[in-house]
Amino acid sequence: MAKEENYLTIKENGSNEIVIKKSRFIASLFRTESVADAEAVIAATTKKYRDATHNTYAYTIGLNDEQVKASDNGEPSGTAGVPELKALQLMNLKNVTAVVTRYFGGTKLGAGGLIRAYSNSVTEGAEAIGVVKRVLQQELSFHVAYNRFDEVNHFLKEENIWIEKVTYGVDVVISIFIDEDEQQELEKKLTNLMSGQIEFTPGDKRYNEIPITDHNYHDK
Incomplete structure (x- = not known):
């Protein structure tokens, strides 16, 4: 990816079926990070359901929809693939x-019924599987004395900070993950809490996944 940023995607690969006027619509959704990945799962799914009327x-x-493609596979033009693509884009996936x-x-x-059926298949499929926000976060570690641990732990929970690991030794080492744009403010708050007696050690950056449960995808 050209730029590392936060984005929405499905929680995992999965499928969901709906029935409309006795027609079965099976939505199979996959996390794919390249056209090659996409083509591979399309081929495999088409083979799996080779007896179907249409696949x-x-x-x-890409994070800005750099590469998109849609196929009606024999359905009337514009009634299947494009509605599916629009459903993905409306959910900001x-x-x-x-x-x-x-x-x-x-x-x-x-035509109208097909458009709704294929669009709803994707939307309901994604919601059944689950949507997550992939958030690029910075790992941060710091030491606290045992008699301050409960206080710091409570503070982190109040701030909704991801605690990755707690290591007990001479003192307590806490490793957390924090959004990059929130790191400076958190360090300031922790420094004030600890009266300046704290040092931060940055670790790796990684994507963490936060479940989205309110179906309000545009504001994420």
Whole structure:
């Protein structure tokens, strides 16, 4: 990725099925970080459901939707792949491939019905699997005396800080993860709490995943 930033994606690979007028729509969603990844899961899913009426798909790769593609796979033009892609984009999901498999149930849905069915398949599939925010965070370690640990631990919980590890030795070493743009302010607060008797050791940066439960994806 050209730039490291926070973004939304699905919690894990998974699938979800809905039935509309006896047609089965199976949404298979995958975390994919390249076009090659996307093409591989599309091929594998199409093979898995090779007896299906249609295997439509859409994917978006990159944090700014740098590479996108949609396929109707025989459905009327614009009624499957594009609605699936728009569903991913409306949820603000990144690096996700959706393959929606249809087993025709005997009743035609019409263009509008197909658009809603394929769009809803992706949206409901993503919500059933779960959405997470991948947050780039900095690891930070610091020492505290045993008689200050409860106080510091309480402070970190109040600040909703991710405590990665606590090591007990001569004193207590606490390792946390913090958003980069919040690091300076947290260090200032901890320094004040400890009356200046604290030193910080930065560690690695990594993405941590925070579950999104309110379905309000645009504000994340």
